[in-house]
Amino acid sequence: MTSAAVATDMSLGGRAHRVAAIAAEFADRVDVEGRFPHEAVDAMKAERLLGIQVPFAHGGEGATMIEIAEVCSILGQACAASAMVFAMHQIKLCSLVEHGGESAWHVDFMRELAGRQLLIASATTEGGIGGNLRNSICAIEIDGDTCRLEKDATVISYGAHADAIMITSRAHKDAAPSDQVMTVFRKGQYTLQKTVDWDTLGMRGTCSDGFLFKGEAPAVQMFPKPFAEIAAQSMLASSHLLWSAVWYGIAADAVARAQSFVRAAARKANGQTPPGALRLAEASNLLQLLKSNLLSGLKAYADAKVDPDRLSSMGFAIAMNNVKLASSEMILTIINQAMMICGIMGYKNGTPYSLGRHLRDAHSAQLMISNDRILGNTSTMLLVQKPDTSLIG
């Protein structure tokens, strides 16, 4: 294909692949330096990927969750940190699109986001809540038309690089910890004072530093719905599905590297099957399971999306939890298999078969909302949820 033909491929996949090529080029540097993937995010903006989920009516492309997951997977095969930044932005955007449609301010913001390719970060964690984002200590203060918030946000991924932050708090100073709201604060309406450095094993480019957040904005920027509904109806599903799509991308690239390793060995082996070939067959089997699991989750979301009651039902929450649990655990097994196949060439950095970054990035998956917390949550729901034993339902 000529470069002119590549340049004219304006399909979502074509645009994502161009961004992925740039993300791949800088992936090792982003990882080593633990810095924000500027080049990849600039490319996402240039290819206008940040606003794809915004409905057509508000200047976007109305991309579905499946289409967004595909972009996450394409980017995940190149640079997991860039892909995760994209995924986290789209998760925030999902809440904005699903729950902001009846508020004039939020609709205007969506339109501007699509037009100017704004990047949204999330501030749901807080010092002292023990990792449970459904509780807040800080409370928003409403003073006439203005709202003010101060939050000890122990993690705001790419907070220093975002154009807006969607942040949770108690709904007012007397509200219970679980009575929360979410508010959009735009750059210029808040200050961030860094409190914790993001120096981690993997996912080093997400720059998920901790900050003391202080913001003041018009009160109309608060979402009109309780955060509990937003969390149940848009965040739970979009997080587990889009994270899993990024993780699938990491594992798929690891298997692709292992496969090229085995193929190269087979060419030199004079008719002998190389020792890694059987393990590759196993890895390919697991990768297919991972993919099927994610695709069935995406289908369940598409089916449930038309019915808010179903979206917030226990059966659906359990299904989404299971997608996350399975994909976050299985990628480690798969990448480990790939490492066994590639041997020292996989263990070393800087070879075409290097898998160190993949393995380190993948280790974040079980911890982004701890799998133990999710298992606990599912086990509670299973006490009352009635089993659905149908195959296709």
Added chain:
Amino acid sequence: MAVSDERSKTLGDFMMNQTIRELLGRLGGLPVAVTELEDSADLYAAGLSSFASVQLMLGIEEAFDIEFPDNLLNRKSFASIAAIEETVSMILKAREVA
């Protein structure tokens, strides 16, 4: 409707309301007293956690000898004392018809 029917229905409603309130007080883990809550008060805003809501569901299933079908296991069914009453009544009524 005959007066006696009306009265017995009201008494049944009252008892259901009291049972739900008693279970909510015991299992709901709320920071406020149940007596301070209106029937229509948002229980999640009052501090009902998702874990406590499951304990409450189990307690109600036991007390009324019912099982919540999956389509009623959502936030809306347990959003207030009134919503719980309505959900329980719906299940009891469906059982009478069956």
